Amino acid sequence: GAVVSQHPSWVICKSGTSVKIECRSLDFQATTMFWYRQFPKQSLMLMATSNEGSKATYEQGVEKDKFLINHASLTLSTLTVTSAHPEDSSFYICSGRAAYEQYFGPGTRLTVT
Amino acid sequence: KNEVEQSPQNLTAQEGEFITINCSYSVGISALHWLQQHPGGGIVSLFMLSSGKKKHGRLIATINIQEKHSSLHITASHPRDSAVYICAVEGSQGNLIFGKGTKLSVKP
Numbered sequence: 001g002a003v004v005s006q007h008p009s010w011v012i013c014k015s016g017t018s019v020k021i022e023c024r025s026l027d028f029q030a031t032t033m034f035w036y037r038q039f040p041k042q043s044l045m046l047m048a049t050s051n052e053g054s055k056a057t058y059e060q061g062v063e064k065d066k067f068l069i070n071h072a073s074l075t076l077s078t079l080t081v082t083s084a085h086p087e088d089s090s091f092y093i094c095s096g097r098a099a100y101e102q103y104f105g106p107g108t109r110l111t112v113t
Numbered sequence: 114k115n116e117v118e119q120s121p122q123n124l125t126a127q128e129g130e131f132i133t134i135n136c137s138y139s140v141g142i143s144a145l146h147w148l149q150q151h152p153g154g155g156i157v158s159l160f161m162l163s164s165g166k167k168k169h170g171r172l173i174a175t176i177n178i179q180e181k182h183s184s185l186h187i188t189a190s191h192p193r194d195s196a197v198y199i200c201a202v203e204g205s206q207g208n209l210i211f212g213k214g215t216k217l218s219v220k221p
Contacts, residue, residue, distance in 0.1 A: 032207055038154070043199070043211040091154050097207045102146070106155040 002028045004096050006105035013084055013112055020080045021108045023094030028103070029074035030096030035067075038091040038107075047092075050077055084112040116140050119200050119212035126219050132187040134215045136200030139181065146209065147174050147185045148199040156199075159185070190219045 003026040013019050023033060032051050036044040048069050050056040056069035066088075068080040077096075081088055093107040118137045126132050136145070147159040160167050160174040162183065167174050171190075176183040187194055200212040 034208060036209075036211075043213045044201075044209075045211070046208050049206065049208055093154075093156060095209075101161065102158070102203070102207065102209070104148070104156040104158060109154065 002026075002096075002098065002101065002103045004030075004094065004103045004105040006092075006094060006108050008108060009106060010109040011111070013110070015085055015112055016083055018080055018082045019084055019110060020078055021092055021094075021110075023077045023079070023096070023105050025075045025096040025098070025103070028096070028098045030077075030098055030103075031074065032097040033071055033077040034095045034097070034102075035069060035077075035079050036093045036095070038093065044093060047079075081110065084110070086112045088112050115213070116210050117200055117202055117212040119198075119215050121215060122213065123216045124218070126190050126217070128191055128219055128221050130190050130219075132190050132194075132217065132219075134185045134198050134200075134217070136183045136185070136212055137181060138183075138200075138202045138210075140202060140204070140210070142202040143205050144203040145176055145183050146201040146203060147183070148201060150197040150199055150214065152196075159198075161203075187217075190217075192219045192221050195219050 007022045035047045038044045048056045048058045050071035058064045071077040094105045144163045149157045162176040171188045173186040197214040199214045201209040
């Protein structure tokens with residue numbers, strides 16, 4: 001099956017710093033990529049949808065200036081958490097969509113101290 | 114009321130048992146996904162369904178569009194099947210709405 005990678009797999013950063021998470025589709029072109037967030041013991045929640053070359057569409061309640069999404073190519077999308085705070089500590093997962101299939105990355109665990 | 118409801122929330126089974134996890138949804142969908150999430154958090158896509166039934170190894174997934182209901186079955190369960198199983202429905206734009214998951218623990 002198709003593969004989506006995320007980097008880094010885990011990151012610890014200090015409050016106030018920014019963190020960039022990369023999501024790559026390794027063997028397919030993802031016209032659409034999705035970013036999800038999962039807090040402990042909760043279900044995944046969609047944060048934003050990004051189409052290659054377009055601005056991301058953010059879900060209600062997700063601050064677009066805080067969670068910067070760039071989808072510069074059909075194989076790469078990045079999520080930058082700016083001025084991170086402890087409440088941003090979460091598990092971030094991306095997925096890439098090709099045709100009618102959706103493939104998930106392994107996730108990035110962010111801890112903000 | 115959540116748009117995607119899963120039951121049960123937690124399930125403990127003995128190795129070899131037949132397991133069923135249910136998912137009901139209240140919105141229009143283009144497809145339904147069954148996902149497996151291991152303790153480390155990584156997600157594996159098990160099935161994507163828009164109608165009928167699919168089988169892969171010991172896993173079977175069914176969907177009834179009229180009743181807005183899907184089931185995931187595991188035959189001859191094994192401890193390595195222990196994970197959280199998540200039902201997610203896909204809207205027309207590809208965005209997913211997730212259920213809260215069913216935590217399965219299979220005891221040897």
